[in-house]
Structures are given as C-alpha cells and as structure tokens.
Amino acid sequence: MGRIVQKFGGTSVGSVERIQNVAKRIIHEVDAGNEVVVVVSAMGKTTDELVKLATEISGNPSKREMDMLLTTGEQITIALLTMALHQEGYKAQSLTGWQAGIQTEDAFSNARILDIDSKRISSLLEEGHIVVVAGFQGLIPETKDIATLGRGGSDTTAVALAAALKAERCDIYTDVTGVYTTDPRVVNSARKLPSISYDEMLEMANLGAGVLHPRAVEFAKNYNITLEVRSSMSEERGTLVEEEVSMEQNLMVRGLAFEGNITKITVSSVPNEMHALAELFTILASNGINVDIIIQNVLNEEKTNISFSIESNSLSATQEVLAAHQGKLGFESISYEQGLAKVSIVGSGMISNPGVAAKMFKALSDEEIMIKMVSTSEIKVSTVVKQEDMIKSIETLHDVFELDARVPVQNT
Numbered sequence: 001m002g003r004i005v006q007k008f009g010g011t012s013v014g015s016v017e018r019i020q021n022v023a024k025r026i027i028h029e030v031d032a033g034n035e036v037v038v039v040v041s042a043m044g045k046t047t048d049e050l051v052k053l054a055t056e057i058s059g060n061p062s063k064r065e066m067d068m069l070l071t072t073g074e075q076i077t078i079a080l081l082t083m084a085l086h087q088e089g090y091k092a093q094s095l096t097g098w099q100a101g102i103q104t105e106d107a108f109s110n111a112r113i114l115d116i117d118s119k120r121i122s123s124l125l126e127e128g129h130i131v132v133v134a135g136f137q138g139l140i141p142e143t144k145d146i147a148t149l150g151r152g153g154s155d156t157t158a159v160a161l162a163a164a165l166k167a168e169r170c171d172i173y174t175d176v177t178g179v180y181t182t183d184p185r186v187v188n189s190a191r192k193l194p195s196i197s198y199d200e201m202l203e204m205a206n207l208g209a210g211v212l213h214p215r216a217v218e219f220a221k222n223y224n225i226t227l228e229v230r231s232s233m234s235e236e237r238g239t240l241v242e243e244e245v246s247m248e249q250n251l252m253v254r255g256l257a258f259e260g261n262i263t264k265i266t267v268s269s270v271p272n273e274m275h276a277l278a279e280l281f282t283i284l285a286s287n288g289i290n291v292d293i294i295i296q297n298v299l300n301e302e303k304t305n306i307s308f309s310i311e312s313n314s315l316s317a318t319q320e321v322l323a324a325h326q327g328k329l330g331f332e333s334i335s336y337e338q339g340l341a342k343v344s345i346v347g348s349g350m351i352s353n354p355g356v357a358a359k360m361f362k363a364l365s366d367e368e369i370m371i372k373m374v375s376t377s378e379i380k381v382s383t384v385v386k387q388e389d390m391i392k393s394i395e396t397l398h399d400v401f402e403l404d405a406r407v408p409v410q411n412t
C-alpha cells in the first residue's frame, strides 16, 4: 500500500461535474489500495474574482484581510469535493491549511511554509479517510493569522505535504497534459516532454512558465520527490519532474520560456567606486524592487553606467526611489526603455556543450532581432528583446534547437 498526494488545480475543480470527475480519480487510487491526500485549488477563476472584489473596495487593501479573503476559495472546494466522495460511499474529511498543520513564516500574501505538523492527517489516514486539504494557505504560529503562499501556491502545499508524509508519489493534475518545450498556445510545434530535471523545471518556472509554482519545484528537489504533471481530463501520461533525466540525443536545450512587460533602466554616470553597485542595489532591494538582469558598463576611471531590467509595473516605483537617492548615489541621469520581453533557453545539456549561447545569438541576429541584454547560468541563457520580437524569437529558437523533432511521448 502506498501513500500518495494528488493535487487538482482550479480548472480541474471548476464545476460540480468536474469535482465529481476528480472524486472518481481519487477513488481510483483508493481502490488500488493507496492512502490518498488530496490538495485542491479554488474553483475556476474564483481567486481572480475575489481579488477583483477587493480592488473594488480598496486600491490598497490590507494584506491580512486579502489573505483572509483569498483563502475562502479553497475552502469551498475542499467541502464540495469531500461531499462528492461521501456521495460515492467513501470516508473522507476536509481540512483547511491550518487544520492540516501547515505553518508559515510571518508574512502575508507570499509566505513560505516553515513546518508541517502532520499528526492530524496521519491519524485520519490511519482511520481510513481520504484527506482533502485546502491548498495555498497556512497559519502563522505566532499570531494565529492565516497566510497565503503566493498565486499558484497550491502546488507548493501538495509537494510540501508529500515531503512531510513521505509520500510515494505526488501527482499534479492541471489543465494541460504536461510540461511542454514551450507554451503550446504560442508555438504550434511545442512538444510535451516525457521528463524534465528539477533544475531545468526550476529555471523554467522562474522564467515565467506558469505550469508549476517555483517553490513547489524547490521542495521537490530538496526532498527528492518525483512529480508528475498531467491532465485531470485525460488518461494520457504527463511529464515527470525528477532528479536525473537522460538527455534526448544531441539535445542541448530542453525548453524555452518567455515573459513580456519588461523595462530596462539605465543609470548613467555613476561614480566608478568600490561601493557603487552595492549601494544602488541595496537601496532598490530595501524598497522591494525586484531587479533581474544587471549590466555594468565602465565609461572611464571615474564613471560607469549601470543598466538593469525590472517588471514594467515597478517602473514608477523605481524612478521614485532612484530620484530620492540621486544625491547619495551621485549619478547624472536615468533613462529607460519599455516594451521589452525576456526570451530564455533552458537545458542541462549546455553545461557540457560550448557554443549554445553563440548559436542562440546567431539565430536571433539572422532574423534581425536585436538583443538588448543577456544573462546566463549554467543551464540557461536569457536575452532581452523587443516585445514585438518575442514570439518570432521563440519560434526561431524552437526551430534552431530542434525542439519539435524528438521522440514522441509514450502514452499508456
């Protein structure tokens, strides 16, 4: 007998019929002799609708009340799904995040899970219950306040529970059939991957591929839990996210990620001193501004230019912070370029294959796509291009790295 965690996303539980369909999937595992813990998201677009309601009341709602509001979505799903399981004649009980013993750090809206006291879940399982847990929420132990784990955080609830309960498997049911080489809605020839490594998945998730919450991948990596990302609407096997993934023949790149709405800021003529970079980025960080790619351009012995990219919606905040510290930082002027996008290639095959970045740059320049910024890690290369060139860049790179041509995924 195995212990498994199944997670169902918002689309999978978006209606009464779908909740009943999910109940059947769960029962299938129970009948096979497994102990099952289920994690669910809010139904359909509930969370977005709740966010909208809040913004109709306040332009700047309290974070505590926001979390109080948003966690209600998952609570609806756990009760309905548990009723559906009862209806089929199975023992089941729903638990909110705090009833399930999920403890978070003292931070609203994007809290990390610090610990899980899984006693209550374990004893329910021992009594033969299916346990249905609300995703995306936990309790701050010091204050007994409810905190959410950030949008998409139900994935993290599922993987964290799988770790705490030493589950054999963690299946993430979503509205796509797996992890693709890139977004199939954008590139027709995008292909479902049979498997992807934790590190590659982490890069993809952090670079804007929405299929898994990045912290869920971190948990899976740290506790070595194999995830399967698959669809609740089909029997097709999904994508395995695991430690070791064999490289398909000659494949240096596993997938492409992209994201729009990026702005490049250039701070000109900063004094070229030892502490200049530290000072600038400390000020930005302490004001909550998330900086991505950084480029330093030394002009001469005295002066340097510093460019960095941010999400476009933090442009005005960034300008304000910089203006307020111009005296201290000693720069001459700020300029910015909006309407940019980040296009990245990801693959552990590039560690041992030189020339991957060169191939990327050549492919883009052959299409006359101007690269504005670059950043790399061992297993990714990101470029910033004009947003209007984003789709063309992705299509070009998908072709050049032959991402569509590999062995098809085997279905069972």
Ligand code: ASP
Pocket (backbone or CB within 6 Å): 009, 010, 041, 042, 047, 048, 073, 135, 136, 150, 151, 152, 153, 154, 155
């Ligand atoms: N319901 C939350 C959201 O929409 C959490 C989740 O679905 O994972 O972000």
Ligand code: MG
Pocket (backbone or CB within 6 Å): 009, 152, 155, 210, 211, 212, 213
């Ligand atoms: Mg999700």
